Amino acid sequence: MKVYKDEVYVTVPQVVSRGCLPLSTKSSPQSSGKSALLQPFPSWENHTIGDCKAFQFVQAIEIEPSRGLMFVVDTGRSGVFDSVKKNSCPAKIVIIDIDKKTELGRYTFPEEVASQTENYLNDIVLDYFDNQSAYAYITDTGKPGIVVFDLKGNTSYRFEDAKTMSSEADKPSSLTGYLWAQIYPSTGYAMSADFRYAYFSAVTGTSLYQVPTSALRDPKTNITTVIRKVGDKPSQSDGLIYAQKNLYFGGLNDRSLYRWEVSKDVKSAGSEGNVALVTTSAILKNVSELTWGGYFCH
Incomplete structure (x- = not known):
């Protein structure tokens, strides 16, 4: 949306x-x-x-x-x-x-x-240069990876890292009391307000990862050396969205909406490149309208 x-x-x-x-x-x-x-x-x-x-x-x-x-x-x-x-x-x-x-x-x-x-190209964020979109980063859920489209060069490439872009099989999702047996790797993607960092995670898993956009712009980057885990979310989630100061994500297991106060944790860490996911809170909790299951038709 x-x-x-x-x-x-x-x-x-x-x-x-x-x-x-x-x-x-x-x-x-x-x-x-x-x-x-x-x-x-x-x-x-x-x-x-x-x-x-x-x-x-x-x-x-x-x-x-x-x-x-x-x-x-x-x-x-x-x-x-x-x-x-x-x-x-x-x-x-x-x-x-x-x-x-x-x-x-x-x-x-x-x-x-x-x-x-x-x-299964799932989510997209844009990276800007001179106030215009220059790169598009897209998560691939079908074959775990990140697809990059270079607008100016009219070319594309992909990054793969099994450790961070695959699902965490020990953390299945529960949807309103039902165990969701499907295993889904990297899906949600969010871009920091200053376009310096991108964040991603898997549906089946709680780990949230950060990668510098400067690394994504270079197809020769050894992606495994630049991805950093910032912490674990309180619940599995699908989509992510980054506003000016906060990152928001849904809670699949408890039908909630969470907020990570990134700017607050950046002050403690000294920079966003060192930030850790600490200050999270539930804005909405256990709301039936937030049940994750839109893929099913009745």
């Missing part, structure tokens, strides 16, 4: 072929004559399954507000939770001018960066 001007943009990943919402013109609300809370963007035609020019499976989007640009990450696959997956198209990233609803550019990831049969 992202906000631009007075509009909220929401992704509806088709993780199962019987998806909760239709993704074809035949089933569109417009064709039935009824209004709908969610309207297709940019159009229904842009979401035609089997057409590699269209979006196949979109979960990650990010917006550059100053220029009104939306970065849309498409895994190229649909029904990723089905026994037989539809690996129809290669993964891609598409840049859209939101105001004009026009495509400004697209980039197709090569197989060695995002596997057409294994990738």
Whole structure:
């Protein structure tokens, strides 16, 4: 979910072929004559399954507000939770001018960066240079890793580190009393307010890691030497978001919303490069509306 001007943009990943919402013109609300809370963007035609020019499976989007640009990450696959997956198209990233609803550019990831049969490009953050987006960092949950897209160079590469980007099998997630047996590696991604550090974690695990963006900008970086664990979250989480001073994340096991007061811990550590996750608190606790399970349709 992202906000631009007075509009909220929401992704509806088709993780199962019987998806909760239709993704074809035949089933569109417009064709039935009824209004709908969610309207297709940019159009229904842009979401035609089997057409590699269209979006196949979109979960990650990010917006550059100053220029009104939306970065849309498409895994190229649909029904990723089905026994037989539809690996129809290669993964891609598409840049859209939101105001004009026009495509400004697209980039197709090569197989060695995002596997057409294994990738699950999950979350995206933008790194800025001269007040404009210069790099996009994307977590790959299907084949654990971090995918980097260099906008100016129009190229991409990936980093892998089994120790920090894989799931912690000894810390399964519990959803409202039910043990979640699936094992999910790196998913959530957040960018510090000054764009100097990125943070990531796995759904199945409590460890929160930090990596300097200066390292991510260099494809030759030995990533295992620069990733640093900052601490353990009080609960497993999925998405992360970094505001000006705090980092927020959900609590999957206790249906909560947590806040890490990064700026407070930075003062104690002396710098963000040495910060440790200490000052966390639950803003909301045990709220049924925060149950993590949106992938399941009823």
